[in-house]
Amino acid sequence: MKEKIIKAIKEIEKKYNIKIVMAIESGSRAWGFSSEDSDYDVRCMHIGKVEDYLGLNPPQEQINLVEDNLDIESWDIKKFAKLTAESNPQIAEWLRSPIVYINSDLIGKFKKVFDTGCSLEFLRLHYLRMAKQNYHKYMGMGLAHSCKKYLYVLRGIACASYIENQKKLPPLPYKDVISYLPDFAKSFFEKCVIKKNTTEKAEITGDSEVTRFIENSINIKESVKREFAKKIELQKLLVSAIKKYG
Numbered sequence: 001m002k003e004k005i006i007k008a009i010k011e012i013e014k015k016y017n018i019k020i021v022m023a024i025e026s027g028s029r030a031w032g033f034s035s036e037d038s039d040y041d042v043r044c045m046h047i048g049k050v051e052d053y054l055g056l057n058p059p060q061e062q063i064n065l066v067e068d069n070l071d072i073e074s075w076d077i078k079k080f081a082k083l084t085a086e087s088n089p090q091i092a093e094w095l096r097s098p099i100v101y102i103n104s105d106l107i108g109k110f111k112k113v114f115d116t117g118c119s120l121e122f123l124r125l126h127y128l129r130m131a132k133q134n135y136h137k138y139m140g141m142g143l144a145h146s147c148k149k150y151l152y153v154l155r156g157i158a159c160a161s162y163i164e165n166q167k168k169l170p171p172l173p174y175k176d177v178i179s180y181l182p183d184f185a186k187s188f189f190e191k192c193v194i195k196k197n198t199t200e201k202a203e204i205t206g207d208s209e210v211t212r213f214i215e216n217s218i219n220i221k222e223s224v225k226r227e228f229a230k231k232i233e234l235q236k237l238l239v240s241a242i243k244k245y246g
Contacts, residue, residue: 005042005101008065008072018046018059019245020074021106025099026090032173033151033193035200037069042101043094044074050246053078081238084110086226087118089126096172104245109237115169117230124163125224131156132218139211144203147192154181154189154210157217184209 009020022045028034029041048059061079065072075083084091095111131153138149151174161180162170170177174193178186188210195202228234 001040002101005040005070005072008067008070009042009044009102012063012065012072012074013046016046016048016060016063017052018048018063018074018076020044020046020102021077021104021241021245022094023074023100023102024094024097024107025101026094026097028148028151030093030097030099030172031151031155032175033196035148035196035202036198037200039069039071042070042072043090043097044072044102045077045080045106046074047077047242047245050242053242053246077238077241080110081234084114084117085228085231085234087114087122087228088226089123089130092118092123092169093172096169098172106237106241106245109241113230113233113237117228117234118169119224119227120163120167120169121224122226123169124160125220125222127156127160127163128218128220131160131214132220135214135218139206143205145206147196147202147204148200150192150204150210151189151196153214153218154178154185154192157181157185157214160217182213185213 026043027041061076063074134152158177158180159170
């Protein structure tokens, strides 16, 4: 599959006259609980020619390619940098992916700037908000619920707890964060992983103790601004990257 992904990336580069300097796997494959029928969600950063940024037609801000079970999305470096300056949760996860298809020095450089400049409290609350959103949207009436959605909800709570306790952003593999769940929730999480392994549509009977834990964990009302403390460093990185790769 990696060969297919690299080939598709090269075709995108040629079609749009850009350079893709980062390509990683996001979502369930990066988190460690993909199914046999899971899509490949490849997320990229690209850079156009220097003259394009100075002219009337800047590089395309976002490029998408969906083909069978392959979903590729690439963001121009200026969009990537702007969202970095907003402590964007997707940026936080993409820079931490353990599955890298296209690597460059920019991954480490952006990660360093993001980690030292982002608002940890904003990202902690983001994980809880996403857990709350998934819970209320998908955990309706009935005895059985989607294993996939349970994993999304519980992983979000675990990541929020990791940030609260470690004062840094969590790693992506679920095994590195579920220790921040109580034992009964951790056991339920692993059961969901096993069931989901064969199909995205797997379901599991709800657990009242897990339900109470989720509802108590996502009972949040506070909010916080998307502050970023390293905008000068980010600006310098953006300019130097376009000069180097453009």
